[in-house]
Amino acid sequence: MYKILISGYYGFNNIGDESILRAVVDNLRSRLADTEITVLSQDPVSTAEKYGVYSASRKSLLSILQEVKKCDLLISGGGSLLQDVTSKKSILYYLIIMWMAQLFRKKVFIYSQGIGPINANLNRRLTAWTLSKVSGIVVRDEASKEFLAEIGVNPAKVAVTADPVLRIKPVPLEIGQEILRKEGIQLREEGLIVGFAIRERKLDSQFVDELCLAIHQLVEEQQAQIVLIPFHYSEDLAVIEELEKRLGDQVSSIKHKYLTNEMLSIIGNMDLLVGVRLHALIHSAIMNVPMIGISYDPKINSFMKSMGMKALCSIYDFSSQDFIEEFNKTIRHKEVIQRRVQENMVSLVKSLDTNEEMIREIMKK
Template identity: 40%
Template structure:
């Protein structure tokens, strides 16, 4: 049986739990569907990536190494995540599109895998995206809105498929791992307090007004005798606000400030009664764990995911009322069992779409 050399390009090796969960799930699904595949990943931390996933990894910031990896592969897989967008950085969209273009020009097979497309605001970037993606063999996107946006840009619809975020297929490890971490953080495992986890981005709370609003919510929950826990998802970026809160609230709140494995963080979320999330993959972890969730939106991808699971966002992260948010949290804590049942059903529906990724990949590689 011939080997298939597959190169995966994405936002890997940066310590973002959500993106690492994407890679973890992608690797497992691809290896299951294509056992003869040899996988290589472009990573910011190749040594850690090799250690975690047992596959080859190449330094993503070294142009010659990246080009050599593209030259050596049979097929480039770009994804998942929100790679092709121009709102979080001026250059990132060009980085991912250049890798896709290089693969096409070198005659490689190209698959865009479960990506969330956009927002792409600059007209030149929309033209460039059209030019590059029309040369891809297969494009799968994680929501219907991404497909619509690509069609509006002029991408041919016959190669477009709507699937879901790969992380939705993660297996939940139960609560034991999470309980151990929470105990180490000081939370009494026998407490009957309702547990509310927050997964926030520091950048949304650097302004004093936004931070004060967050503190009002925390104080209100503490008055209601809730256990309030803060969980970082993008470790290097999320700790700033968590550490600031810890200084102001001390032992009244619980924080995770060490790096933890994907399964450990998922288990922590599984141990909660409610997650209040800004980060997309915190919300997806919550859905996978069957933990009710409340979303504050900073990007359309948050709204798209909540719609996919039959819910809506609470509102924008930069314009919430502390009183109203607290009331909604307390209301949701009273109906957790109903919410859990609805989440489990919605997640199962999304999982059925994921098989499209591997079906199309196998076809692309010459299988049936």
């Protein structure tokens, strides 16, 4: 029995990271025989129940040490773990777990991560030093590989694939339709249904002001039905409630937490998805729903580029007028966009096999 320990941002009700974990666990099981999987989680009981894995507290140093000592391989990822923009401390947390594994002479594997930005010089040096000693590195985009080369990691050691969530299969639309009914959202037969997955912590920002103008215009001029969708439940509810306060019955919103397949089906019922959250855009690609990406982080730009598209703008220069123009263009060219996305999906999903192929070679050694 080969024991694998997974470290990441799990157990926080962030549907993006939970989708990553679902994809990683499913693919390890389907492609690697005789493995036992343990996940470090904020909510070990829930994680164990959802994914059928062993789980230990990511907050307990003793639990982490015990699990590292028992494992044969530590997987770090996926997601954007090694960056110091959203938190100056979290990068050290993930590096320390890798150091523990290296101290006990365990193999360490970086699984389709997005790396950076890392601004602090010390964090850059520590990341380069740590990754130079791991058994394998797979990143989800070329920008991550270029960044690792910039801080001193040998590019020959780094493979490029895609975000693990892309390998999740589409799901039936009926699941989402039932959830929307339970949420009190009756989908109209006429007019476009537009989903918004918004990330914004500053509720009085110009972005929120312009977004309200854009939504108001969609409703008034195009009779669009607007559905607000929280991807990081605890973070996104605040901006959703702000939009509801300003726009009233012009918007509807998802109020409860849902699993990956349920969220996929909800998004599949949209005619278009406007996403600031990366995994909302990835869910759109899986369900073949046209998307408009708004960037708050380079990972949005990288993903849209991988789909043969560009992010409209960042949250810092969002304009309602530019958005409406992009919206109309996207609807006009809907079929072309869908074909382009699906063509790119084929090669990206195939590239993800690299993770398990490299892990299989590590297991043999």
